[in-house]
Amino acid sequence: MVQLTINGVPHRFPAGTRLLDALQAAGTDVPHLCHDERLKPSGACRMCVVEVDGEPRPVASCTVQIQDGMTVFTHTPALEALRRTNLQLIAQHYPLQAVWAEPKRPFHQLLAKYGVSPGGELYSDVFRDDSHPYIGVAMDRCIQCYRCVRICEEVQGQFVWEALGRSENTRVAPGKGDTLLSGGCVSCGACVDTCPTGALFDKRVLAAPTSWTRTTCVYCGVGCQMEVGCVDRRLMAVRPVDSPVNRGHLCVKGRYAFDFNHAPDRITTPMIRRDGQWQEVTWDEALCFTATRLQAIIDRYGPDAIGVLGSARATNEENYLAQKLARMVIGTNNVDCCARVCHTPSAKALKTMLGTGAATNSFDDIEVAKAFLLCGVNPTENHPIVGARIKQRVLQGAKLVVVDPRRTELAALADVHLAVRPGFNIPLFNAMAATLIEEDLVDRSFLAERVTEFDDFAVFVADYAPERVADSCGVAAEAIRAAARLYAAGQPSMCFHGLGVTEHMQGTEGVMALINLALLTGNLGKAGAGINPLRGQNNVQGAAQMGCDPVSLTGAQSIKEAGPHFEAVWGARLPVNRGLDLLEMMDAAKAGQLKAIWAFGYDVYLSLAHAADTAAALSPLDLVIVQDLFLNQTAAAFGTVFLPAASFFEKDGTFMNSDRRVQRIRTVLPLPGEARPDWWIIQAVAGYLGKPQGFSFGEPEAIWDEIRQLWPAGAGLSYARLEGESLNWPCPDESHPGTPILHRDRFAVGKTAALARIAFIPTPEQVNDDYPLLLTTGRTLPHFNAGTMSYRTPNAELRPTDTLDMAPSDAAAYGLADGDTVRVRSRYGEALLPVRVTEAMQAGQLFTSFHRPDLFVNRLTSSVRDRMVHAPEFKVTAVRLEKTGG
Structure with missing residues (x-):
């Protein structure tokens, strides 16, 4: 530890602490404009200067580290006069009306504190751009602190903002385009987040939030921490949190794509389809109908005629209850989740070998x-x-x-x-x-x-x-x-x-x-x-880990080894038949052996490969229960009953990210209409099936405590700890620090691991004269999976459609140009897509995303599956192109 004296008071801090950080930790408010904790120190604004004994002139406290015995003075008359002078110089070309309009901006607060009035001598040649759907530009407020330039370079690495010109003619603007978007902006909002004046601002924040709630992002599996601001029961803004995962940064989806929560087509009332039409009903009607139909199927065909699909969108607690209901109430191991189609191969490989x-x-x-x-x-x-x-x-x-x-x-x-x-x-x-x-x-x-x-x-x-x-x-x-x-x-x-x-x-x-x-x-x-493995969805790791898997219980524990413990805690016997995974459920449904599927937060029809095959499986089912926010493609085409679910903004619980962190989500908004959390719905169905035992939890924390009782590697992850810590499992008890790195001294399979001899077996999906091009699919930055959330936000303006990306040589050979509509045919179906010509593609290969339901790209993909866990082969489809003239 290092001792220093601040304004006559001794303090001790760890060696290597930055002086500005020490001053702030000591409760001494030192002003600054060019400093941001996420950035390398600059010292350019000279507002954080302090006097240090032995130094001939004031030093910028953001640029120096503390030294043992250092004596610091922070608010001498000379320092305050220097700060006032610096502010006067900075504000010489600043608009007075901006200070009046937004007095709470950090720069405006400093002006008020030091009694400095803006000079109002405005620059006329500032960058102007009103084309971005989220980021507003008012560069007459730019004070050339260069925080936007630096954060774009040092945190995001996009290099959009640049300081152009020299000396008095220096202006901040995009260096590679006429607008933000043409200049390479990825809409992360970091420049807005760091700007102290409002030169860059969130256009869609119409009022200052009256409350802020910390939670975890609902998009990809990174698990970014963020605070959500609300005004009058409406989401208004999102800002990043400095957590070990995202370090005070967010992407365009996490920061801006939240308007789906208030979308006009959000369904908040239970519905039953009668005579081909959806009819709104009460919860009692919906639950009674659902339970009656499930019980009739169990009585006639047995419990293995039903499949339950957990959700990567739902919490750990809700996925745990889903598989518990399947096994304890329905009596089947037919339970799975969308991990099957993405990273079950990763889990299988890692568990098998390590x-x-x-x-x-x-x-x-x-x-x-x-x-x-x-x-x-x-x-x-x-x-x-x-x-x-x-x-x-x-x-x-x-x-x-x-x-x-x-x-x-x-x-x-x-x-x-x-x-x-x-x-x-x-x-x-x-x-x-x-x-x-x-x-x-x-x-x-x-x-x-x-x-x-x-x-x-x-x-x-x-x-x-x-x-x-x-x-x-x-x-x-x-x-x-x-x-x-x-x-x-x-x-x-x-x-x-x-x-x-x-x-x-x-x-x-x-x-x-x-x-x-x-x-x-x-x-x-x-x-x-x-x-x-980088997991695709926010809780796909957690859904599988909670036991939404036909051959594993919570904690990825085998039924054979952990089964007796689960039976003792649950007070019921586990099913003895081997469960079906998602793809096996589809096969069984086509064969007439599966009669019902319950899917929540998962658009099975739109998401699975080979849509025609999926339709053939879902069409003959007696009962399709859809539990979601919107009437998705599965519900619209095949649904029998719709149970309106709460969004992640409207409930408590935990998510599990890709690097094994369990993180809290917290209620931001009240429930809309009759929507209910998934955990409430699952418990209600159990009650209507006459088996409420084990499904009477009053809140998610109680569910989590039962999970910890059954999952030794998560036993130490109490809600109390998760409030203040970011922990990687295994964490077997509440004194354990968590395990960021696995297999340090030994593998979970033992001291050694065996190399695997993997022979190459070519996929049967091969190009030929009829289908000469290879198509692969994936996601793009602004959108997410089936577009259910992101396309109900202004992200649709950032990327309005899926495109068929192709190499210039292929485009020339087919006589295609950007924007042309082309019919893509595979052995399994067809889709119409607009062309995008790009140097990113190799000749003979095509790429498209699958975010727009109306384009329905999975009409093209094949029925080929992973040899070990049945994940569909989305990445290789042989196709041909036909120009439509549209």
């Missing part, structure tokens, strides 16, 4: 890593805060290898970009492993202590030498070798992967092949390393 089916490392390790291997993941668009952190680390010198068919933003920054042909991940990863062994780039010590079956693996993988597989993979052998060398040399090297790895016929095996690379190089069990 013993725990989750990310091995924390996001905090990004700043420790010296190299990154990004495989089939596009984080700057799909997981933007993690993407920004990776980008910053790369800009600081970390090496980067990107495996992706497209030239994504991070691929453009990569030291090596392996533009692998879709469907050829296995030979590519095996070729990297072969390189590591051939060139002796393996970690011999780690192999000796922690890895088995190396000799057999070395013989097997030699057949995948880069020169042998380069042509089929579509990448040069030397590029494969270069990627392997960078990954091996990183030490530590951190691997992130996404759906470009998992959504293949060999998706699970693709993750296993990545684990091989980590085992060979010793990149497990230490900071800055690991194998880390």
